[in-house]
Amino acid sequence: MSASVAVGRGPSIAHDRVLLGVAVFIASESVFFLAIVLAYLAYRDAGLATAKANLDIPRTAIFSIALFSSSATMALAARHGSRSWLVATIALGAVFLAGQGSEYARLLASGIGPGRELFGTTFFTLTGLHGVHVLGGLVALFALLAAHIRRRSALRPVAFEAVGLYWHFVDAVWVVVFSVVYLGTLL
Amino acid sequence: MTALPLWVRRPSGERVGWLRTVDHKEIGVLYIGMGVAFFAIGGLEALLLRAQLATPESRLVDPSTYDQAFTVHGVTMILLAVVPLLVGFANYLVPLMIGAPDVAYPRLNALSFWLSLVGGIVLYFSFLAGGAPDTGWFSYAPLAERSFAPGLGVDYYIVGLAVNGAGTIIGAINLTVTILLMRCPGMAISRVPLFVWMTLVTSILILGAYPALTAALVMLFVDRQLGGHFFDPAGGGQVVLWQHLFWFFGHPEVYIMVLPAMGMISEIIPVFSGKPIFGYRFVAGSSVAIAFLSFGVWAHHMFAVGLGDTENAIFAATSMLIAVPTGVKIFNWIATMVGGRIRLTTAMLFAVGFIAMFVIGGLSGVSLAVVPIDLAVTDSYYVVAHLHYVLFGGTMLGIFAGAYYWFPKMTGRLLDEGLGKLHFWATFAGFNLTFLPQHWLGAVGMPRRVFTYAASTGWGPLNLVSTIGAAILAVAMVIFAVNLVRSLRSGEVAGDDPWDGFTLEWATSSPPPAENFPTIPAVTGRRPLWDRKHPDQRDRA
Amino acid sequence: MQAYPPIVRPPAEAIGTLALIVGAIALLIFIGVEGALIYAVWRYRASRSSTEQPARFERNTRVEIAWTALPALVLALVFVLMLGAMAEIGGAGVEPGLRVRVVGHQWWWEFGYGAVTTANELHIPVETAVELDLTSTDVIHSFWVPELGGKSDMLPGTTNHLRLFARRAGVYEGQCSEFCGIEHAWMRIRVVAESQADFDRWLAAQGQSAAARGGDGERIFLANICVNCHTIRGTTAAGAAGPDLTHAGARATLGAGVLPNDVARMRAWIADPQQYKPGALMPRVPLSDPELDALAAYLVSLK
């Protein structure tokens, strides 16, 4: 399998049904996140003080790096049709989610939940929706892994490309969310 | 008599498994069936509204029932009747028209349908669970917040619409990819039938608009179930945020509901005029212009909110601008008829009726885009009149035209023309009687969404006329139902090409075989079947 | 108070004129388009031209440009007219002669003239520019009296402004026009436009506290939960959840228009408001017949 895919020349979005479908889906999802991010920004000022006092930037930055590097491992997995890079991607995604989980636990323990001020409402909605998308991505990655184990040679390279495209999107959304929510408190 | 081909057997003789089918034609029929069923339900709800309003200070239904009825009527008609009907036609016709064996993702297609249906069922389940939503189809906050709507109705609204919307979004992805990648050889994008063009534009509108609704629904859900404050002024939230998000979806939604119908009549008018469509590029291009503009007009639903004169003026300008590409379509349709040989079949009658009625709704729409006029009549029956002229007078008449035109393809049988003409004229009379008077009612002060009105207002007589019109409309719909059932059982056999059509769906059998075409057709112009029938007079395009 | 300069028209008239012009333009377009449509269908119907072959023309860029540009020009004209009217109804720099605070409640209106608070019946002097400061305590409402001006939504947490102007004395009716819940239909507005002198007299009367009557009605009112929700200035009743009743007898209707105001109807309303306005936020208070009689008589006497 890995040999059959030429380096840097995957199926193209403009001609492949699956890739185009994922691309169109991502475009639509972007509008969804845009709406939520705009709502976050609309209420940013009201929640800024709470955000500054409670968000742990360095810690989240480390978990973010896990997610960002999972984009690289995903690219490698797609390029080589490689199972181990796939596993690495899943692991990094899971680390990110665990980080989010512990961040939530910490905030909830200090009394900040979705019902606590506008900050809680917007923060948990935005990061929660992103988290759900990461979870969805992980499910897709698992399915890909399972398919890869079951029928190693029959799997079309486009499956990697498609899941990868989605994973990069989830990653890109986090770039925006991290900037707006976390780095935004530094402004 | 052969068995009913449509719902019992496939052309191959095998039984249709409705629950498991992934054939685009059968899914199209499922969508259409869903739309018809919900149209009947939504229509019955409308009759309840009209019955209550027939006389002043009537006590036929209590206010809470009335509020649920208009909320569910609006949601049903828009999301569970009209959109599924249009998506159903698109599902059935697009692959046939572009010479493809199926849609891009047949299994996902089935998923879309079932999600859309389940969303509708969830919404209706609220009736059994203590009360339907009663906050209006656009469910403004803070009325829809838990403090003012403590029941579960709004929660069913949220979940129902989100699930239904997910189905619609997946369907739009499917149609977009199908149209972009599955056209048969020679079918350049500048040659696809206009119905396909408008389906493509509609799909893109869905992809851009529906996510805003989903986002708004999620926020409302957070507010209601997790104690959030998105739309809660006491917690610092802003109630207009909901309106911005909703109408960012809501306005494109109205074009989602009219463009495919415009696509239908763009197929029907040329065939029954015996001429190619006039100004193909302009009819197609104007759809793109409409789509583009329709993302920039949402605040015309919010002129009375107090956004400020400058904002209002900008949104008024963009709204008026939409009349320009829409007018281009109207003029091209009329120009298509000019010089033709017009066969006034029922399908053509409905298509002409579409133009005639849509112009009225469009003109009232433009008057609403004029801020001071809107401030006078917004939230009144004038708006109710406008929306029914475009949605019933436009979209529904277009769908009826499409039904008479494509029913023979889908079932192999013709609808009865005599009953069809009766259906048309009864609809025409009933429709205008119902909704024309509402313009006056709105102008003299009758707000919408009132379960009754004081006798002293003098609004009684016109409301009575409107109710009588609705009764006639109901008779018209029964005539249509009779026609459908009769034709399914014993309609005249249609043959493959009963109308002397132009496009590829008429080049295969009625109903088409599972793979649509025995051999993939090759196309050299915009009217492939015409070219085949008249090799000496081929289209140049 | 300063009168509206005669060059500026009442908002309702400005809107009316604009609607007339736009309506005329729309009518012309309607006649043109429907005329062309009917003519085309009639002239080119198959039964008439059965021998003719259909024409084959299918494009003409010049014609397309013409029917793109022409509507655009018409709309540009409408837009310019619209801007003029918008400036006019917004007040166009004219100072209002009277300012009234309007607060929407589910399902009644609170009107405030400085320190004077009243409900459901808005009094304004004629020939005076009146500016309403509109807000809401609960959901969104919308103020609309068609003969006096346009409408404006009333949002919780925000104040909007609306100009009214009445040329002639009289009673103008309107009602809430944003769906605000179960009794949205019975959230009616009565505007009484009167001469400046009458208005001043009315306002002075409204400013008075209710003189202590010491009768049964007053005693029953003050002894019941009525006081939790209603204010009668001059007594200990200072609730704010319902309409101010200091001059309840001076108003023409009860329950924001659902009943005319007289002793019998007042008694019926207090006995069971839910029968007349199901869902209204005033509960049925259990009272005996004599208590109801006394209460109704007392409230109607509060002129």
Ligand code: HEA
């Ligand atoms: C199919 C659905 C559909 C369509 C096509 C339209 C078309 C238009 N609508 Fe409508 N509209 C609705 C469905 C639709 N609408 C609904 C459902 C609501 C109410 C929602 C709710 O509150 O519940 C609504 C409400 C609504 C409002 C808000 C009213 C209010 O609540 O206060 C406004 C305001 O601008 C508006 C404007 C327009 C305009 C400018 C068009 C234009 O696109 C019309 C363009 C068409 C023409 C103008 C006719 C043809 C053109 C010519 C012949 C050319 C020459 C014409 C001129 C020069 C003018 N619409």
Ligand code: HEA
């Ligand atoms: C496509 C959309 C659509 C359609 C087709 C209709 C169709 C009709 N509508 Fe509706 N309407 C809306 C969309 C639509 N409506 C919307 C969006 C609102 C706003 C809601 C809100 O404010 O939230 C609204 C609101 C609305 C109101 C205002 C309510 C209010 O503000 O208080 C009224 C009142 O007259 C009304 C009437 C009607 C009538 C009489 C029909 C008729 O055309 C219906 C004709 C159909 C029938 C009469 C059905 C016939 C069926 C049978 C006879 C059964 C046969 C049985 C079987 C086959 C099993 N509608």
Ligand code: CUA
């Ligand atoms: Cu208040 Cu409607």
Ligand SMILES: [Cu+2]
């Ligand atoms: Cu709109």
